[in-house]
Amino acid sequence: MQSDASPKEQFSISVFGLGYVGSVVAALLASRGHKVIGVDVIQSKVDAMNAGEATFHEPGLAELTSGAHRAKLLRATTDTAEAIAGTDISLVCVGTPSTAAGSLDLAFVEEVTGNIGAALRAKSTRHHLIYRSTMLPGSTRGLVDTHLKDLVDDLKLQVFFYPEFLRQGTAVKDMIEPSLSVVGSYDPEVDISAIRKIFDASTEQTDLESAELIKYACNAFHAAKVSFANEIGRISKGIGVDAVNVMRVICQDTRLNISPYYLRPGTPFGGSCLPKDVSALNHLSRSRALSTPMLDSLLASNEDHMDHLTEMVETAASPRVLLLGLSFKEQTDDLRGSAAFELATRLLLKNYDVGIYDPLIVPANFTGAVGRIASLRLPNLTSLLKSDLAAALREKDTIVVFNRCADVSHLAEHLAPRHKIIDVASWPELASLSASYTGICW
Numbered sequence: 001m002q003s004d005a006s007p008k009e010q011f012s013i014s015v016f017g018l019g020y021v022g023s024v025v026a027a028l029l030a031s032r033g034h035k036v037i038g039v040d041v042i043q044s045k046v047d048a049m050n051a052g053e054a055t056f057h058e059p060g061l062a063e064l065t066s067g068a069h070r071a072k073l074l075r076a077t078t079d080t081a082e083a084i085a086g087t088d089i090s091l092v093c094v095g096t097p098s099t100a101a102g103s104l105d106l107a108f109v110e111e112v113t114g115n116i117g118a119a120l121r122a123k124s125t126r127h128h129l130i131y132r133s134t135m136l137p138g139s140t141r142g143l144v145d146t147h148l149k150d151l152v153d154d155l156k157l158q159v160f161f162y163p164e165f166l167r168q169g170t171a172v173k174d175m176i177e178p179s180l181s182v183v184g185s186y187d188p189e190v191d192i193s194a195i196r197k198i199f200d201a202s203t204e205q206t207d208l209e210s211a212e213l214i215k216y217a218c219n220a221f222h223a224a225k226v227s228f229a230n231e232i233g234r235i236s237k238g239i240g241v242d243a244v245n246v247m248r249v250i251c252q253d254t255r256l257n258i259s260p261y262y263l264r265p266g267t268p269f270g271g272s273c274l275p276k277d278v279s280a281l282n283h284l285s286r287s288r289a290l291s292t293p294m295l296d297s298l299l300a301s302n303e304d305h306m307d308h309l310t311e312m313v314e315t316a317a318s319p320r321v322l323l324l325g326l327s328f329k330e331q332t333d334d335l336r337g338s339a340a341f342e343l344a345t346r347l348l349l350k351n352y353d354v355g356i357y358d359p360l361i362v363p364a365n366f367t368g369a370v371g372r373i374a375s376l377r378l379p380n381l382t383s384l385l386k387s388d389l390a391a392a393l394r395e396k397d398t399i400v401v402f403n404r405c406a407d408v409s410h411l412a413e414h415l416a417p418r419h420k421i422i423d424v425a426s427w428p429e430l431a432s433l434s435a436s437y438t439g440i441c442w
C-alpha cells in the first residue's frame, strides 16, 4: 500500500518500540519518504523489520513495511545510541501496561527515556522527543524532570506528548486520517510546525497535561459509550424490544445525541426531564432485575457535582452570596431540577445571607409544579429576589453565576476586587473583570 506522495521536507526519525503502534508509525512515516530507524529490545522484531516484514497482522502494514524497506527508508536496530545519532526526531511508542494493582506501569518508558537521554548527551545537534505511549497527566513532565532536564535547559532537546488514537484492525487507515490530532508541548511557546508537517496539518497544540488527559478522556468516553449501549441493550432485551434498532434510532439524532451538546463541563444536569427520567429508568431496571450500574450512577454523579459546587461556595468563606440566575437553564423561568435553586436551599439551611438576581423569575406568575416547588422549598423566594443588580452586588461578596442574565458591562461597573466570582455558566469574559474568578471545573 502506498500512502501520500513524497514529503516536501524529509526528516530522520527514530521510533522506539516496534509493537502495534510503533511498527505502523515507522512504516507509514517511511512510506511518506522520511528516513526511519525502528528500535526495539526484541531482536526478532528488529530482524523482521530489517527483512521488510511485519511481525503481526494489520491490514496494509505488510505492504507499507516491504515498500519502505525496498526504498531503503526503513531499518531497525536494538542500539539506542545508533538510532539517536542517526536521527533528529524520536518517537516513543513503548508499552505502558497496567500493574497487578491496576495502576499505570511506566517502567518501559522510564527505561527508554534514560537510554535516550544518555545517547543525546553524546550528541551535539538539537533533537525532538515525542512521546506517543499513553501516559497519565504529569508523566511526561516527570520523565523530563528525572531524565532529561539538563538537555531541555540547554535547549538541546524539545519534548512533546502526542497521543495516538489509532485502532487495531484499521491502524494504517487511522494513522493516515487521524480522528483527532493534538500535541502537548513542554515549552508552551515552541513551534510545532515540524510535527504538523510530519503528521497532520490540523494538529492542535496544548500543554503536556491536557494532551495526556485528552487521550484518557477519549478512551473513557469510548468505554462509556460502549457501556451505555450495552446497558440500553440489556434493558431493551429485558422488556422485549430490539436493542439494535433502539440504538440505531438514538444515533440518528446528531443535534443532541451524537454531538458536542451536553459535553461542556459546568452546571449539574437538571430541569423537569433529565433527573425524573433517569430516576424512572433506574426504577425500571431494578424492578426487572436488570443490571445497569452505569445508568444507576448518573444521579449520584450529579449529586456529587452539586456537593462540589456547594463546597466551592463554602470555601469562598463569605456568608453573603448572590446567585446570578435561578432557573435550571437560560431563557426559561422553570425551577424544576435547578442547580441554582438547590444551592439556594442548601445555603439558606446553613444560614447564609442569599440574594438572587434573575429578571425572568417572577413568583406571581408561577403556576403548577413550579409554584408548588417554590412555595414548598423556598417560601421566602420573593424576599431573596433582587431587581437592582448594583445594590445586590454591593451587599454580597461571593457571586455564583449560573446564567448570563446580567450584562457583562454592568457587572464590570459594579464588581470590586473583594468579590469572588464562581462561574458555573462557562462565561470567559468574567475572568477579565476586577473580581477574583474561578470556574466550577476550570
Ligand SMILES: NC(=O)c1ccc[n+]([C@@H]2O[C@H](COP(=O)([O-])OP(=O)(O)OC[C@H]3O[C@@H](n4cnc5c(N)ncnc54)[C@H](O)[C@@H]3O)[C@@H](O)[C@H]2O)c1
Residues within 6 Å of the ligand: 016, 017, 018, 019, 020, 021, 022, 039, 040, 041, 042, 045, 093, 094, 095, 096, 108, 111, 112, 132, 133, 134, 135, 164, 165, 166, 167, 168
Ligand atoms: N495498541 C493500540 O491500539 C494503541 C492505540 C493507541 C495508543 N496505544 C498506546 O501506545 C503504546 C504502545 O502500545 P502497543 O500496543 O504498540 O504496545 P506493544 O506492547 O505492542 O509494543 C511495545 C513495544 O515496545 C518495546 N519496548 C519495550 N521496552 C523497550 C525499550 N526500552 N526500548 C525499545 N523498545 C522497547 C517492546 O518490546 C514492544 O515491542 C501504549 O502506551 C498504548 O497504550 C496503543
